[in-house]
Amino acid sequence: MQTIHRNPNVMWREETDALAQVQEALDRGDEVEETGTSVLFSGGTMISLNYLGTEIWKLCDGRTMDGIVAELLPQFEVDEAVLREDVQAFLDELAAKGFISYAE
Amino acid sequence: MQSNMVLEAPLTINWAINNSCNFACRHCYSRGDTHEELPRDVLLACLEKVAKAGVFSVNFGGGEPLLHPGLLEIARHASGLGLRVSMNSNGWLMDREMAAALRDAGFTKVGISIDSHVHEVHDRFRGVAGSHGRAVAALGHLAEAGITTSISTVICRINHTAIDDLVAFARDQGVGQLNFHNFKCSGLGLSHKDELDLSPEEWKEFYRGALAAREREKGLDISLDDPIIALLGARDAGSLVKGSVCGKLSLNIKANGDMTPCGFIPVVIGNIVRDDLKQVWRDSAVLEKMRNKKPTGKCSGCSKYEDCLGGCSARALALTGDLNSPDPHCWA
Ligand code: SF4
Ligand code: SF4
Numbered sequence: 001m002q003t004i005h006r007n008p009n010v011m012w013r014e015e016t017d018a019l020a021q022v023q024e025a026l027d028r029g030d031e032v033e034e035t036g037t038s039v040l041f042s043g044g045t046m047i048s049l050n051y052l053g054t055e056i057w058k059l060c061d062g063r064t065m066d067g068i069v070a071e072l073l074p075q076f077e078v079d080e081a082v083l084r085e086d087v088q089a090f091l092d093e094l095a096a097k098g099f100i101s102y103a104e
Numbered sequence: 105m106q107s108n109m110v111l112e113a114p115l116t117i118n119w120a121i122n123n124s125c126n127f128a129c130r131h132c133y134s135r136g137d138t139h140e141e142l143p144r145d146v147l148l149a150c151l152e153k154v155a156k157a158g159v160f161s162v163n164f165g166g167g168e169p170l171l172h173p174g175l176l177e178i179a180r181h182a183s184g185l186g187l188r189v190s191m192n193s194n195g196w197l198m199d200r201e202m203a204a205a206l207r208d209a210g211f212t213k214v215g216i217s218i219d220s221h222v223h224e225v226h227d228r229f230r231g232v233a234g235s236h237g238r239a240v241a242a243l244g245h246l247a248e249a250g251i252t253t254s255i256s257t258v259i260c261r262i263n264h265t266a267i268d269d270l271v272a273f274a275r276d277q278g279v280g281q282l283n284f285h286n287f288k289c290s291g292l293g294l295s296h297k298d299e300l301d302l303s304p305e306e307w308k309e310f311y312r313g314a315l316a317a318r319e320r321e322k323g324l325d326i327s328l329d330d331p332i333i334a335l336l337g338a339r340d341a342g343s344l345v346k347g348s349v350c351g352k353l354s355l356n357i358k359a360n361g362d363m364t365p366c367g368f369i370p371v372v373i374g375n376i377v378r379d380d381l382k383q384v385w386r387d388s389a390v391l392e393k394m395r396n397k398k399p400t401g402k403c404s405g406c407s408k409y410e411d412c413l414g415g416c417s418a419r420a421l422a423l424t425g426d427l428n429s430p431d432p433h434c435w436a
Binding site: 016 | 111158
């Protein structure tokens with residue numbers, strides 16, 4: 001089983017004010033895709049993630065892809081196949097940047 | 105799932121924990137600064153504030169951090185709070201035991217200032233005979249202790265044509281990173297400007313050479329912290345934002361707790377003892393101005409403005425009184 005791990009050298013944090021805003025927006029049913037709620041920094045690269053990205057990032061703690069999708073599915077109203085595809089693409093991007101790694 | 109955002113707190117803080125120094129460098133920016141230092145307990149509490157605000161790393165400077173009697177305790181406290189700890193030192197007081205103690209206190213990176221590959225030149229510039237030799241020895245002790253090392257070189261009249269020698273020297277010393285700092289014109293740097301600073305043409309030549317070296321040298325990270333290199337079509341790999349990082353990713357704290365946008369801008373925007381870091385970061389009018397620079401003079405209409413944002417605000421402010429002025433080093 002392939003598991004997914006955050007690179008321990010990545011420094012990261014959630015931005016509390018932005019997160020609070022996003023939660024309010026979600027309650028109202030607004031779009032939150034464009035709002036960053038976390039920032040990740042490693043080896044001179046900084047990226048900021050939106051709410052969904054951050055939730056995925058936080059689940060990269062040795063779980064499998066199935067584990068991550070299972071955790072997210074009840075939280076986001078999306079089709080499982082679509083979610084899986086999105087998560088996979090996102091993780092591949094993080095892996096390419098060295099922010100996560102896959103292990104067997 | 106990536107997005108843009110305004111950070112709620114700096115990622116990194118440059119912290120001058122003291123202002124004492126055993127050297128007399130001709131370009132030093134902090135000699136005119138306060139000698140008032142925060143008491144131990146207050147400093148430790150301030151580190152807690154900083155960690156709580158979400159700051160990732162602190163880089164100690166000064167002054168010479170090794171002259172601070174509480175350095176190890178401070179670093180231990182900071183790393184215990186989850187902060188990454190690094191520092192810049194002149195290396196004079198570094199021996200084997202100190203390097204090991206620094207590692208045990210949580211230091212992962214230490215930069216040593218070396219201004220020339222020629223020891224006489226460095227010693228004369230730093231005002232202390234034998235300082236080059238001890239700086240080189242310091243790099244060895246640190247590496248032996250397992251701490252990542254870098255060399256920091258302030259580019260000025262004594263070294264600007266010696267790029268290849270400086271690179272070869274850094275390679276010989278086995279450091280992973282070579283930081284070419286641009287000359288800042290603050291503090292003593294301003295008093296000695298005429299003697300040390302380069303002309304815009306000379307800066308252009310220097311950056312041409314430095315960028316070529318950076319291209320060429322594999323396994324040695326040559327960092328150029330000057331936004332003006334946008335003029336040569338280059339972006340520093342380390343530059344995460346447009347223009348310079350000051351007020352956008354990093355903040356400077358002085359020995360007495362005063363916060364300034366960067367070590368080279370003498371404008372106090374708050375005090376870490378008294379003020380809320382996130383609030384200052386969000387509301388400071390000076391930071392706001394640095395984040396939203398406006399082109400003036402030749403910057404209006406410059407095709408590089410979007411990347412360069414007028415260059416280094418500290419230099420513009422020091423020499424013209426307005427941080428929106430074009431960087432005095434600009435050769436455009
Ligand atoms: S004119 Fe202004 S924006 Fe253009 S390169 Fe010079 S300092 Fe930068
Ligand atoms: S103002 Fe100049 S010296 Fe200060 S951080 Fe910005 S570029 Fe660097």
